[in-house]
Amino acid sequence: MNIPVFFSIFIRSLFLQSVWNYERMQNVGFVFTIIPWLKKIYGVTQKFYERVKTHYGFFNTHPYLANILIGITMRLEEQYAKNEIGNEEVVRTKTILAGPIAAIGDRLIWSTWRVFCGIVVVGYFLIHGKNFYNEANISVGVIGYLLLYNFIGHLPIRFFGLYLGYEYSKEVIEKLAKFALQKIVDVIKTAGVVILLFIAFFYSLSLLDNVLLVVLFWSNIFVSIIFHKKLSEMYIFVLLLYINTLLLFIFKL
Amino acid sequence: MITELQFLLISLIASVFHLDTLVFGQFMFHRPIIVGPLIGILIGTPQYGVLMGCILELIYLSLIPVGIKVPPDVTATTICSLVSYKLSNGNLFFSLILGILLGMLYKYIDLLTRTLNSMVINWVDNAKDEVVTTRINLLVVYGIVSTYFRSVLFYLLVFPLLNFFMKNIDKIGLRMLSSSELIYILPAIGIGISMSHFVEK
Numbered sequence: 001m002n003i004p005v006f007f008s009i010f011i012r013s014l015f016l017q018s019v020w021n022y023e024r025m026q027n028v029g030f031v032f033t034i035i036p037w038l039k040k041i042y043g044v045t046q047k048f049y050e051r052v053k054t055h056y057g058f059f060n061t062h063p064y065l066a067n068i069l070i071g072i073t074m075r076l077e078e079q080y081a082k083n084e085i086g087n088e089e090v091v092r093t094k095t096i097l098a099g100p101i102a103a104i105g106d107r108l109i110w111s112t113w114r115v116f117c118g119i120v121v122v123g124y125f126l127i128h129g130k131n132f133y134n135e136a137n138i139s140v141g142v143i144g145y146l147l148l149y150n151f152i153g154h155l156p157i158r159f160f161g162l163y164l165g166y167e168y169s170k171e172v173i174e175k176l177a178k179f180a181l182q183k184i185v186d187v188i189k190t191a192g193v194v195i196l197l198f199i200a201f202f203y204s205l206s207l208l209d210n211v212l213l214v215v216l217f218w219s220n221i222f223v224s225i226i227f228h229k230k231l232s233e234m235y236i237f238v239l240l241l242y243i244n245t246l247l248l249f250i251f252k253l
Numbered sequence: 254m255i256t257e258l259q260f261l262l263i264s265l266i267a268s269v270f271h272l273d274t275l276v277f278g279q280f281m282f283h284r285p286i287i288v289g290p291l292i293g294i295l296i297g298t299p300q301y302g303v304l305m306g307c308i309l310e311l312i313y314l315s316l317i318p319v320g321i322k323v324p325p326d327v328t329a330t331t332i333c334s335l336v337s338y339k340l341s342n343g344n345l346f347f348s349l350i351l352g353i354l355l356g357m358l359y360k361y362i363d364l365l366t367r368t369l370n371s372m373v374i375n376w377v378d379n380a381k382d383e384v385v386t387t388r389i390n391l392l393v394v395y396g397i398v399s400t401y402f403r404s405v406l407f408y409l410l411v412f413p414l415l416n417f418f419m420k421n422i423d424k425i426g427l428r429m430l431s432s433s434e435l436i437y438i439l440p441a442i443g444i445g446i447s448m449s450h451f452v453e454k
Binding site: 014015017018019020021022023024027028029031032035046049052053056063064106110111114115117118119121122125126130132133134136138141142145146149150154189192193196197199200203207210213216217218220221222223224225228229233234236237238240241244245248249252 | 299318349378382386442452453
């Protein structure tokens with residue numbers, strides 16, 4: 001693979017959602033990303049413009065794992081240029097794989113990795129006790145979060161996703177299946193719950209000088225867990241914000 | 254107290270964080286735990302930023318943008334809550350309520366922009382071959398520039414209103430509803446929600 005073109009595509013993939021729209025979703029970002037590759041294969045010819053317009057159709061998947069699909073499309077375009085496959089196969093593969101890849105991304109990244117990183121950094125702050133906002137080192141928390149999230153999860157997924165998509169084409173899905181992603185998700189989630197329990201326990205120790213606060217703190221945890229089955233996060237938060245404010249107002253009287 | 258220059262600086266810098274939400278990278282610079290402390294430094298009270306960042310990060314952790322589902326804007330919520338908190342000298346209750354409402358307002362503005370984008374993309378369909386790639390590049394630039402200035406405009410309109418409301422909060426007798434102990438309890442809601450998210454889904 002041509003290294004400068006590969007890096008150009010990698011950088012362009014960061015703009016995948018720049019013109020997200022309801023009609024064709026990430027289509028502008030997708031075609032913007034793949035233009036250097038199409039140019040490399042076809043040169044600036046009639047065929048190049050034809051392929052650009054072909055890829056301007058509907059496209060939507062997870063923004064990080066999209067790079068796998070971009071890599072696959074790059075390989076398929078190569079095969080199309082050699083007349084090994086037809087246009088229909090290129091477009092169909094793109095459309096068929098976008099859904100499953102989005103589902104993996106939502107579960108692995110949005111629902112697990114991002115939440116886990118958030119818990120770790122908030123845990124770092126809260127472990128300093130009830131005056132965490134005065135005592136914790138801000139730069140450790142902020143930089144630590146960005147390094148953890150991006151250099152262990154985000155950027156490697158984008159970078160190797162692009163490479164693996166191109167290298168293994170459609171077989172990459174089988175390779176991904178061997179990774180036992182569900183086990184990874186389960187391990188991260190279990191670790192997240194343990195960290196949350198650890199944070200809650202140590203944080204509440206710092207409230208011991210006022211028993212009412214300890215009771216309210218643990219009550220809020222239990223009520224949030226119970227309500228989360230039926231209500232959205234925002235409703236729970238606003239509801240408990242009202243209740244806590246009123247309770248503290250009454251107890252002060 | 255926040256000066257006009259600080260308001261302008263916050264608007265300009267906060268809008269860069271908004272680019273990270275969707276149009277560029279998604280490196281998570283837009284999360285409350287990053288935006289809070291950094292804007293906190295700008296307004297001279299980083300500890301307020303850490304406080305808001307931690308509370309809101311936990312609440313918004315499990316809100317996921319799936320397909321066309323767009324959650325309330327976390328960045329706008331954090332910045333508006335933080336600015337309100339500073340302006341009201343520590344009225345956490347009203348700062349968070351206002352922040353959440355403004356975060357929802359920003360979400361609707363974002364949805365409008367996405368609808369507008371559906372019309373703008375037709376510009377490439379009608380283009381002659383020679384200008385197709387130029388128009389695609391210009392659309393990407395449009396996406397970045399429109400998002401940035403939309404955010405700048407949003408904050409420049411919202412900050413004076415927050416300033417007015419928070420300065421007059423004592424006159425309408427709402428300060429009594431604020432309790433300093435609320436700070437110590439609120440992380441519990443986020444801990445509960447996050448725990449439930451990890452256990453159930």
